Amino acid sequence: MSKPIGSTPPSLRRLNASALLRHALGSDVFTASDAMASTGLSRATVIGLCDELVERGWLEELADTRGDDYRLGRPARRYTLRDRAGLLVGVDAAPHHVTTIVADLRGAVVERVTRRLDPDAVTPDERRAFVASVVDDALDAAGAVDADVLSCVVAVPAPTDAEGASPYGRGGWWASMNPGYAQEFAARGWQVVVENDANLAALAERALGEGRNVPSFATLLSGERFGAGFVVNDRLVRGSRGATGEMHVLELVSDVGSADGLGLLARKWVREAREAGELPAGSVLARLPLDELQAPAVFAAADAGDAAALAIVERLAERLARIAAILAGILDVDRMIVAGAVAPSVGLLLERARPYLERFSRPSAPDLVASTLGDSVVGLGAVTRALDLVREDPLSFSPAEPVQAGAEAP
Amino acid sequence: MSKPIGSTPPSLRRLNASALLRHALGSDVFTASDAMASTGLSRATVIGLCDELVERGWLEELADTRGDDYRLGRPARRYTLRDRAGLLVGVDAAPHHVTTIVADLRGAVVERVTRRLDPDAVTPDERRAFVASVVDDALDAAGAVDADVLSCVVAVPAPTDAEGASPYGRGGWWASMNPGYAQEFAARGWQVVVENDANLAALAERALGEGRNVPSFATLLSGERFGAGFVVNDRLVRGSRGATGEMHVLELVSDVGSADGLGLLARKWVREAREAGELPAGSVLARLPLDELQAPAVFAAADAGDAAALAIVERLAERLARIAAILAGILDVDRMIVAGAVAPSVGLLLERARPYLERFSRPSAPDLVASTLGDSVVGLGAVTRALDLVREDPLSFSPAEPVQAGAEAP
DNA sequence: CGACTTGCTTCAGGGTCTAAATATAGGTTA
């Protein structure tokens, strides 16, 4: 193998190689001409870099040299990212369940494994081991080993610091939700980031969802508790502890209410109504078994026109609008994205919330939309971030098992 | 003069020259060895770059070659930023007054001119002309001409977009506060930025005030209306329209109140109390002429122990604490800085606000401090930003009147 | 099959950096 790219500090070669690799990460198959346009380098340079990146295992040259989009002239050599040059691992380590997504360097999901756990039945150490086992299962299912992985991002329902730890308040709950994932996975030789779940949800929306091409938006993760992730001027705003969007302060502002999420409130309110005997006999909500009396049932009943459900939705709508107006007003974002497991069923809720939002917003109201990423937002955000880690400085990673080009005699 | 630095696109030379120039902007006098340590370049390269930057008018070489800090060895050549290589202009274009600060490339204030105007007595065009005339006066006083200026930043009490315009709501008031400053000054060949005043105040605090070395903080500009500027993770968060921190939405949240600022509220409440006859006869506030019954008088009376003034301060304290808690909680900042003309007199107010803030904050309360920059914050923020513009890419500017080195025969 | 089109390869040239050798401008010391 040739001398490592960019041995001396300011190396142009290294910068150019990174730029080329970023181009490769962002495109499917490409030719030297494509890369020339994208990087501004000359053909000779691009081809030299491609050769080197092939040798190092990042790229491979395709056999079928000509694509179908043109016919004249000498066919261009075509390169593409090597399929298994490296894998990315994204983990959603939520209180009640753990999801691991394994993706390739293009961000395509290779494997996805979810397992539930009882948050009250595990110690922090057991939780960490559980998460590790889910990751192992996902890698096994993908036919991969630790060495295939370049980076790993873990989403936790807690603020995190630069080291990926959560040594903060809430009576140790935050720390118990983040029992040393950073060390756990760094020990495998991976580049690891541990990040707040709402922040990662925002990154998923930017890359794959409703945040595409929106320079400033907020993502409201709104199941049991509200949590917000902000992308402002195309940049994630995470704060000192990654606690931007932790909305516990809202508990203290009347008319805005607690930081309770839509899922929790819908369940609570419908049960209160039933216990108080306020549900009309005709309502489906009066007959459901208690353990099915949850947010999805309420939203479904409202969609079907049930008056009691509609009343609850209306209350939720006003509350959501207040929170959205405050966040959007303070941070000057253009769009609010409601994400999480409830997202697919909040259509009517958002419809009802928009007039309130219009009224509460100065000078103009943001868009209010539902995420299309369902309950995978956080996991997808984690792999998105893992991919970003690679994109930031690809050459700091070594791809798995470089190609053994024809062995050269010394 | 030699060929322009960095003629071919990816030029390392240009990057290195910029890095060296940034070093020069941040240090007083420096030697090649200093620059080598700062940039990582070799001596030969550094000296080559210094020669070139001297030739182009950015640097000058000092005559006294040896400083006093060492004695042995060959004395090092010493360089420094050329004093008048360029000037920076910062303008605080507030409703009632216009301040222009002229500074040199080290950020040192060279000249400062303030003039008052009556916001109701001028058309937008007249306002623009007025601001331009204040700038002219300041430059005249500094003995400078337009060509000496590299960049100019104008602070306006309005949101601004990327082009420096304010085509937004509030019944045209915002637009009237920003009547085309960008074009006005760009026509002089200056690099111009028009930015919201609270955002610039935050930049001033970061560079010169209570925000130094604090990675995340907010600056509350709190005279007639509240406006906030946020620096999170060492980066200004300005939002789509630069309207981050416009707090009109707070008008709709009860217990938090309007976006009225401390100055306005103190005046309003003390006058209400007097009209309602609630001021005890012993209070100094009962005897002051009405036009002196303003925030400073209230704060001064409170400092002296006046009970009526203390009651007002207590009310202000709770309100300030609520706003601070919400902003700090949502954005996860470590410190709130109260800035503006009232800043020097809010000591007691902040003292009273801290217990409230402690109570309202989860998990931990931010620092609450008063700015030390007084009523110059905004103007200083504008020059700070103007200097940042130069720092970002120094070589895109041409310093004024380059040195005429010994004329070479062609 | 030859003309044509497009991409590749090679090579000379130039810009820029570094490392090492050498020169220089002072102090320090005998």
Place this chain on the structure above:
DNA sequence: TAACCTATATTTAGACCCTGAAGCAAGTCG
């Protein structure tokens, strides 16, 4: 005062890496 010492300046050779131009190669088209 002269020899020495130190830290810096200057010069030089060499390496790296990019570009542009010229020529070669691999296809399609008529």
